[in-house]
Amino acid sequence: MIAGLALLLAALSAGASQLRNRGNSSAPIVMDVYSDFQCPACKALYERTLVPLSYDYIDRGKVYLVHHEFPLPQHAHAMEAACYACAASRVGKYEQVCELLFRRQEAWATDGKVDETVCSILTPAEARKVRALAKDPAVLAEVNQDIQAGHSAQVSQTPTVILTYRTKQYRIPGGASYDILRRFIDQLLAN
Amino acid sequence: MRYFLMVLRLALAAVFVYAAYTKLRQPWLLFAMSIDAYQILPEWMALWLGRTLPWLELALGLLLASGFGLKYAAAAASVLLAVFLTVMARSYAEGMKIDCACFGLGEVISPVTLTRDGVLLALSVAVTILAMRKGRTTSVAA
Numbered sequence: 001m002i003a004g005l006a007l008l009l010a011a012l013s014a015g016a017s018q019l020r021n022r023g024n025s026s027a028p029i030v031m032d033v034y035s036d037f038q039c040p041a042c043k044a045l046y047e048r049t050l051v052p053l054s055y056d057y058i059d060r061g062k063v064y065l066v067h068h069e070f071p072l073p074q075h076a077h078a079m080e081a082a083c084y085a086c087a088a089s090r091v092g093k094y095e096q097v098c099e100l101l102f103r104r105q106e107a108w109a110t111d112g113k114v115d116e117t118v119c120s121i122l123t124p125a126e127a128r129k130v131r132a133l134a135k136d137p138a139v140l141a142e143v144n145q146d147i148q149a150g151h152s153a154q155v156s157q158t159p160t161v162i163l164t165y166r167t168k169q170y171r172i173p174g175g176a177s178y179d180i181l182r183r184f185i186d187q188l189l190a191n
Numbered sequence: 192m193r194y195f196l197m198v199l200r201l202a203l204a205a206v207f208v209y210a211a212y213t214k215l216r217q218p219w220l221l222f223a224m225s226i227d228a229y230q231i232l233p234e235w236m237a238l239w240l241g242r243t244l245p246w247l248e249l250a251l252g253l254l255l256a257s258g259f260g261l262k263y264a265a266a267a268a269s270v271l272l273a274v275f276l277t278v279m280a281r282s283y284a285e286g287m288k289i290d291c292a293c294f295g296l297g298e299v300i301s302p303v304t305l306t307r308d309g310v311l312l313a314l315s316v317a318v319t320i321l322a323m324r325k326g327r328t329t330s331v332a333a
Binding site: 041154156157170171172173174175176177179180181183184187 | 217218220221223224225227228229230234237238287288289290292296297299
Protein backbone atom coordinates (compact mmCIF):
# COMPACT_ATOMS: atom_id res chain seq x y z
CA MET A 1 0.00 0.00 0.00
CA ILE A 2 2.89 2.36 0.85
CA ALA A 3 4.54 1.49 -2.47
CA GLY A 4 1.29 2.23 -4.27
CA LEU A 5 1.01 5.59 -2.51
CA ALA A 6 4.61 6.42 -3.40
CA LEU A 7 3.92 5.57 -7.05
CA LEU A 8 0.80 7.73 -7.01
CA LEU A 9 2.76 10.65 -5.50
CA ALA A 10 5.54 10.22 -8.06
CA ALA A 11 2.99 10.17 -10.90
CA LEU A 12 1.28 13.30 -9.55
CA SER A 13 4.64 15.02 -9.17
CA ALA A 14 5.65 14.07 -12.72
CA GLY A 15 2.32 15.41 -13.98
CA ALA A 16 2.85 18.67 -12.09
CA SER A 17 6.37 19.12 -13.45
CA GLN A 18 5.02 18.76 -17.00
CA LEU A 19 3.13 22.01 -16.44
CA ARG A 20 6.50 23.77 -16.69
CA ASN A 21 7.45 22.17 -20.00
CA ARG A 22 6.81 23.79 -23.35
CA GLY A 23 5.99 22.53 -26.82
CA ASN A 24 5.02 19.23 -28.33
CA SER A 25 6.22 16.32 -26.20
CA SER A 26 6.73 14.24 -29.37
CA ALA A 27 9.01 16.87 -30.97
CA PRO A 28 12.20 15.37 -32.50
CA ILE A 29 14.48 17.27 -30.12
CA VAL A 30 14.10 17.41 -26.35
CA MET A 31 15.93 20.24 -24.63
CA ASP A 32 16.49 19.84 -20.88
CA VAL A 33 17.37 23.11 -19.17
CA TYR A 34 18.68 23.14 -15.60
CA SER A 35 18.40 26.68 -14.39
CA ASP A 36 18.53 28.89 -11.31
CA PHE A 37 16.43 32.08 -11.22
CA GLN A 38 19.13 33.95 -9.32
CA CYS A 39 21.96 33.06 -11.69
CA PRO A 40 22.91 35.87 -14.14
CA ALA A 41 24.02 33.37 -16.83
CA CYS A 42 20.58 31.71 -16.60
CA LYS A 43 18.95 35.09 -17.14
CA ALA A 44 21.13 35.58 -20.23
CA LEU A 45 20.22 32.11 -21.50
CA TYR A 46 16.53 32.79 -20.96
CA GLU A 47 16.51 36.18 -22.64
CA ARG A 48 18.96 35.58 -25.49
CA THR A 49 18.31 31.93 -26.29
CA LEU A 50 15.11 30.49 -24.87
CA VAL A 51 12.88 33.38 -25.94
CA PRO A 52 13.93 33.28 -29.64
CA LEU A 53 14.03 29.47 -29.49
CA SER A 54 10.34 29.49 -28.48
CA TYR A 55 9.32 31.24 -31.67
CA ASP A 56 11.66 29.38 -34.01
CA TYR A 57 11.45 25.81 -32.75
CA ILE A 58 9.19 25.21 -29.74
CA ASP A 59 6.05 26.78 -31.16
CA ARG A 60 6.71 24.95 -34.45
CA GLY A 61 6.82 21.55 -32.76
CA LYS A 62 10.53 20.94 -33.42
CA VAL A 63 11.84 21.23 -29.87
CA TYR A 64 10.26 20.18 -26.58
CA LEU A 65 11.57 22.29 -23.73
CA VAL A 66 11.83 20.65 -20.31
CA HIS A 67 12.45 23.08 -17.46
CA HIS A 68 14.30 21.80 -14.41
CA GLU A 69 14.66 23.96 -11.33
CA PHE A 70 18.24 23.81 -10.09
CA PRO A 71 18.60 26.47 -7.37
CA LEU A 72 22.20 26.72 -6.26
CA PRO A 73 22.85 26.74 -2.50
CA GLN A 74 25.01 29.89 -2.71
CA HIS A 75 22.02 31.90 -4.02
CA ALA A 76 20.00 32.92 -0.96
CA HIS A 77 16.62 33.40 -2.68
CA ALA A 78 16.91 30.89 -5.54
CA MET A 79 15.05 28.10 -3.75
CA GLU A 80 12.17 30.38 -2.84
CA ALA A 81 11.99 31.65 -6.42
CA ALA A 82 11.96 28.07 -7.75
CA CYS A 83 9.10 27.16 -5.37
CA TYR A 84 7.10 30.21 -6.42
CA ALA A 85 7.66 29.41 -10.11
CA CYS A 86 6.53 25.80 -9.58
CA ALA A 87 3.52 27.05 -7.64
CA ALA A 88 2.73 29.48 -10.46
CA SER A 89 2.81 26.61 -12.96
CA ARG A 90 -0.18 25.16 -11.14
CA VAL A 91 -2.25 28.24 -11.90
CA GLY A 92 -0.98 28.29 -15.51
CA LYS A 93 1.40 31.25 -15.03
CA TYR A 94 4.82 29.60 -15.16
CA GLU A 95 6.06 31.34 -18.30
CA GLN A 96 4.94 34.77 -17.10
CA VAL A 97 6.56 34.25 -13.70
CA CYS A 98 9.78 32.98 -15.30
CA GLU A 99 9.98 36.04 -17.51
CA LEU A 100 9.32 38.35 -14.57
CA LEU A 101 11.78 36.67 -12.20
CA PHE A 102 14.56 36.89 -14.78
CA ARG A 103 13.68 40.45 -15.81
CA ARG A 104 13.70 41.70 -12.20
CA GLN A 105 16.47 39.35 -11.03
CA GLU A 106 18.77 42.05 -9.78
CA ALA A 107 16.07 43.63 -7.59
CA TRP A 108 14.67 40.58 -5.80
CA ALA A 109 18.09 38.95 -5.54
CA THR A 110 19.15 42.01 -3.53
CA ASP A 111 16.06 42.75 -1.43
CA GLY A 112 14.73 39.17 -1.24
CA LYS A 113 11.21 40.23 -2.21
CA VAL A 114 10.37 37.13 -4.24
CA ASP A 115 6.75 36.97 -3.06
CA GLU A 116 6.09 40.62 -3.89
CA THR A 117 7.70 40.26 -7.32
CA VAL A 118 5.79 37.11 -8.32
CA CYS A 119 2.43 38.26 -6.93
CA SER A 120 2.66 41.57 -8.81
CA ILE A 121 1.52 39.85 -12.01
CA LEU A 122 -1.09 37.56 -10.44
CA THR A 123 -4.73 38.26 -9.68
CA PRO A 124 -5.51 38.41 -5.94
CA ALA A 125 -7.05 34.91 -6.11
CA GLU A 126 -4.04 33.50 -7.97
CA ALA A 127 -1.66 35.21 -5.56
CA ARG A 128 -3.40 33.60 -2.56
CA LYS A 129 -3.20 30.19 -4.21
CA VAL A 130 0.43 30.58 -5.30
CA ARG A 131 1.49 31.80 -1.83
CA ALA A 132 -0.06 28.73 -0.25
CA LEU A 133 1.35 26.38 -2.90
CA ALA A 134 4.86 27.83 -2.63
CA LYS A 135 4.95 26.56 0.96
CA ASP A 136 3.32 23.24 0.12
CA PRO A 137 5.66 20.26 0.75
CA ALA A 138 4.54 18.79 -2.60
CA VAL A 139 5.95 21.81 -4.46
CA LEU A 140 9.18 21.64 -2.47
CA ALA A 141 9.35 17.93 -3.33
CA GLU A 142 8.91 18.81 -7.01
CA VAL A 143 11.87 21.21 -6.86
CA ASN A 144 13.96 18.66 -4.97
CA GLN A 145 13.09 16.05 -7.58
CA ASP A 146 14.45 18.39 -10.28
CA ILE A 147 17.63 18.91 -8.26
CA GLN A 148 18.02 15.15 -7.93
CA ALA A 149 17.46 14.74 -11.68
CA GLY A 150 20.22 17.30 -12.19
CA HIS A 151 22.61 15.41 -9.94
CA SER A 152 21.81 12.21 -11.84
CA ALA A 153 22.57 14.02 -15.11
CA GLN A 154 25.86 15.23 -13.58
CA VAL A 155 24.81 18.86 -13.62
CA SER A 156 27.39 20.91 -11.74
CA GLN A 157 26.68 24.42 -12.96
CA THR A 158 23.82 26.57 -14.17
CA PRO A 159 22.62 26.90 -16.77
CA THR A 160 23.12 23.41 -18.13
CA VAL A 161 21.43 22.56 -21.40
CA ILE A 162 21.21 19.02 -22.70
CA LEU A 163 19.79 18.28 -26.14
CA THR A 164 18.47 14.82 -26.86
CA TYR A 165 17.98 13.76 -30.44
CA ARG A 166 17.32 10.12 -31.36
CA THR A 167 18.55 8.89 -27.97
CA LYS A 168 21.85 10.75 -28.40
CA GLN A 169 22.59 13.47 -25.87
CA TYR A 170 24.58 16.65 -26.46
CA ARG A 171 25.65 18.97 -23.67
CA ILE A 172 25.42 22.54 -24.94
CA PRO A 173 28.18 24.89 -23.72
CA GLY A 174 26.80 27.74 -21.65
CA GLY A 175 27.19 31.27 -22.96
CA ALA A 176 27.22 30.41 -26.66
CA SER A 177 25.28 32.56 -29.10
CA TYR A 178 21.81 31.59 -30.24
CA ASP A 179 22.92 31.69 -33.89
CA ILE A 180 25.40 28.84 -33.45
CA LEU A 181 22.90 26.83 -31.38
CA ARG A 182 20.37 27.35 -34.17
CA ARG A 183 22.85 26.03 -36.73
CA PHE A 184 23.38 22.97 -34.56
CA ILE A 185 19.65 22.31 -34.14
CA ASP A 186 19.11 22.76 -37.89
CA GLN A 187 21.94 20.32 -38.58
CA LEU A 188 20.36 17.74 -36.26
CA LEU A 189 16.93 18.20 -37.84
CA ALA A 190 18.39 17.93 -41.35
CA ASN A 191 19.92 14.53 -40.56
CA MET B 192 69.24 14.54 -22.06
CA ARG B 193 68.11 12.90 -25.32
CA TYR B 194 65.82 10.50 -23.46
CA PHE B 195 64.55 13.25 -21.21
CA LEU B 196 63.56 15.29 -24.25
CA MET B 197 61.91 12.26 -25.80
CA VAL B 198 59.82 11.59 -22.68
CA LEU B 199 58.75 15.24 -22.49
CA ARG B 200 57.79 15.50 -26.14
CA LEU B 201 55.88 12.21 -26.07
CA ALA B 202 53.94 13.36 -23.00
CA LEU B 203 53.11 16.65 -24.70
CA ALA B 204 52.18 14.81 -27.92
CA ALA B 205 49.79 12.54 -26.00
CA VAL B 206 48.07 15.57 -24.45
CA PHE B 207 47.61 17.24 -27.86
CA VAL B 208 46.35 14.06 -29.55
CA TYR B 209 43.92 13.42 -26.67
CA ALA B 210 42.69 17.04 -26.73
CA ALA B 211 42.08 16.74 -30.48
CA TYR B 212 40.32 13.38 -30.06
CA THR B 213 37.88 14.73 -27.44
CA LYS B 214 36.92 17.55 -29.80
CA LEU B 215 36.75 15.55 -33.02
CA ARG B 216 34.51 12.86 -31.51
CA GLN B 217 31.72 15.38 -30.98
CA PRO B 218 29.95 17.62 -33.54
CA TRP B 219 32.27 20.51 -34.40
CA LEU B 220 29.52 23.07 -33.76
CA LEU B 221 29.60 22.19 -30.05
CA PHE B 222 33.27 23.16 -29.93
CA ALA B 223 32.47 26.31 -31.93
CA MET B 224 29.87 27.15 -29.24
CA SER B 225 32.53 26.71 -26.55
CA ILE B 226 34.86 29.12 -28.36
CA ASP B 227 32.01 31.57 -28.88
CA ALA B 228 31.20 31.45 -25.16
CA TYR B 229 34.54 33.16 -24.43
CA GLN B 230 33.07 36.24 -26.18
CA ILE B 231 36.40 37.31 -27.63
CA LEU B 232 36.13 36.44 -31.30
CA PRO B 233 33.50 37.27 -33.89
CA GLU B 234 31.07 34.46 -34.60
CA TRP B 235 32.55 33.61 -38.02
CA MET B 236 35.97 33.10 -36.44
CA ALA B 237 34.53 30.93 -33.66
CA LEU B 238 32.94 28.78 -36.37
CA TRP B 239 36.18 28.62 -38.36
CA LEU B 240 38.25 27.72 -35.30
CA GLY B 241 35.64 25.17 -34.25
CA ARG B 242 36.30 23.33 -37.49
CA THR B 243 40.09 23.76 -37.72
CA LEU B 244 41.57 23.95 -34.21
CA PRO B 245 41.11 20.25 -33.34
CA TRP B 246 42.94 19.31 -36.57
CA LEU B 247 45.77 21.72 -35.74
CA GLU B 248 46.05 20.11 -32.28
CA LEU B 249 46.13 16.67 -33.89
CA ALA B 250 48.82 17.74 -36.39
CA LEU B 251 50.94 19.24 -33.60
CA GLY B 252 50.50 16.09 -31.52
CA LEU B 253 51.62 13.87 -34.38
CA LEU B 254 54.60 16.12 -35.20
CA LEU B 255 55.66 16.11 -31.53
CA ALA B 256 55.31 12.33 -31.38
CA SER B 257 57.33 11.79 -34.54
CA GLY B 258 60.00 14.33 -33.63
CA PHE B 259 59.85 15.77 -37.15
CA GLY B 260 60.42 19.55 -37.16
CA LEU B 261 60.44 19.32 -33.37
CA LYS B 262 61.62 22.82 -32.54
CA TYR B 263 58.98 24.40 -34.76
CA ALA B 264 56.20 22.08 -33.56
CA ALA B 265 57.15 22.67 -29.91
CA ALA B 266 57.34 26.43 -30.46
CA ALA B 267 53.90 26.39 -32.11
CA ALA B 268 52.50 24.29 -29.26
CA SER B 269 53.95 26.79 -26.73
CA VAL B 270 52.34 29.73 -28.52
CA LEU B 271 49.01 27.90 -28.69
CA LEU B 272 49.11 26.97 -25.00
CA ALA B 273 50.11 30.52 -24.05
CA VAL B 274 47.10 31.84 -25.99
CA PHE B 275 44.81 29.28 -24.30
CA LEU B 276 46.13 30.20 -20.85
CA THR B 277 45.76 33.95 -21.46
CA VAL B 278 42.20 33.60 -22.73
CA MET B 279 41.19 31.27 -19.90
CA ALA B 280 42.79 33.51 -17.24
CA ARG B 281 41.00 36.56 -18.65
CA SER B 282 37.62 34.78 -18.61
CA TYR B 283 38.20 33.47 -15.09
CA ALA B 284 39.23 36.93 -13.87
CA GLU B 285 36.04 38.37 -15.35
CA GLY B 286 33.99 35.82 -13.43
CA MET B 287 32.72 34.02 -16.52
CA LYS B 288 31.57 30.53 -15.60
CA ILE B 289 32.13 28.87 -18.95
CA ASP B 290 33.52 25.58 -20.15
CA CYS B 291 37.27 25.60 -20.72
CA ALA B 292 36.69 23.22 -23.67
CA CYS B 293 40.22 21.91 -23.18
CA PHE B 294 39.28 18.23 -23.33
CA GLY B 295 35.71 18.14 -24.57
CA LEU B 296 32.84 19.67 -22.63
CA GLY B 297 31.70 19.84 -19.02
CA GLU B 298 34.76 21.31 -17.34
CA VAL B 299 34.33 24.87 -16.08
CA ILE B 300 37.37 27.17 -16.01
CA SER B 301 38.82 26.97 -12.52
CA PRO B 302 42.16 27.24 -10.72
CA VAL B 303 42.61 23.53 -11.56
CA THR B 304 42.25 24.03 -15.32
CA LEU B 305 44.45 27.13 -15.20
CA THR B 306 47.18 25.31 -13.27
CA ARG B 307 46.98 22.36 -15.65
CA ASP B 308 47.36 24.67 -18.65
CA GLY B 309 50.25 26.45 -16.96
CA VAL B 310 52.03 23.14 -16.35
CA LEU B 311 51.49 22.13 -19.97
CA LEU B 312 52.85 25.48 -21.13
CA ALA B 313 55.96 25.01 -18.97
CA LEU B 314 56.38 21.51 -20.40
CA SER B 315 56.02 22.80 -23.94
CA VAL B 316 58.51 25.64 -23.38
CA ALA B 317 60.97 23.12 -21.91
CA VAL B 318 60.61 20.90 -25.00
CA THR B 319 61.11 23.95 -27.25
CA ILE B 320 64.28 25.05 -25.41
CA LEU B 321 65.72 21.52 -25.31
CA ALA B 322 64.90 20.95 -29.02
CA MET B 323 66.58 24.25 -29.98
CA ARG B 324 69.67 23.49 -27.85
CA LYS B 325 69.87 20.04 -29.39
CA GLY B 326 69.59 21.53 -32.89
CA ARG B 327 72.36 24.02 -32.09
CA THR B 328 74.64 21.29 -30.66
CA THR B 329 74.04 19.13 -33.74
CA SER B 330 74.82 21.97 -36.17
CA VAL B 331 77.98 22.98 -34.24
CA ALA B 332 79.14 19.34 -34.23
CA ALA B 333 78.46 19.10 -37.99
